[in-house]
Amino acid sequence: MSSTDGEDAMRTMTDKATYDRLQKDVDTVKNDMSALADQITDVLDAFTGSARKQARRSYKQARSNVDSMMSDIGQRGSEALDAAQEAAGTLEESLEDAIVERPLAAVGLALGLGFLIGVTWRR
Incomplete structure (x- = not known):
């Protein structure tokens, strides 16, 4: 066994934590997108009669929220x-x-980890 096995194991643990953090961010973005979709639906429902001005304002606000959210997601x-x-x-x-x-x-340590991994994979 080489010392790269230990490095790979440590990277895998770091990648898992990073993946979990990114997954949480993606879930937050999905929830935000759902809320924005609801806002857009409300805007479309409001496009009747005298509510057109309010709908336009709401649409602009929703659009601003989307732009802000996309900027935040990128950051x-x-x-x-x-x-x-x-x-890493x-x-x-x-x-x-x-x-x-x-x-x-x-x-x-590398030999011990290799032994433990080997024993685990046999089962």
């Missing part, structure tokens, strides 16, 4: 990606430092 996605890249870089540096400082312990 959140960029921030999440930056955080994931930074975490930090994790890699920490792992590399630990391996350089204690090579025998790192080899022992």
Whole structure:
């Protein structure tokens, strides 16, 4: 076993946390989109008679909300990606430092993790 197995395991854990965070953001966006769809439906219902002015204002507000939300989504996605890249870089540096400082312990840890993974996969 090489030291890359430990690195891969740590990256997988980091990727899982990042995935969970991104999934939560996606769920929030879905809820926001549903609310915006409801707003647009309300706008279309209001397009009768004297309510046209109000509907236009509501449409503009909904459009503004969509634009704002899309900007926010882009920013959140960029921030999440930056955080994931930074975490992966930090994790890699920490792992590399630990391996350089204690090579025998790192080899022992890699062998132990490999054994545990092998035993788990046999079942």
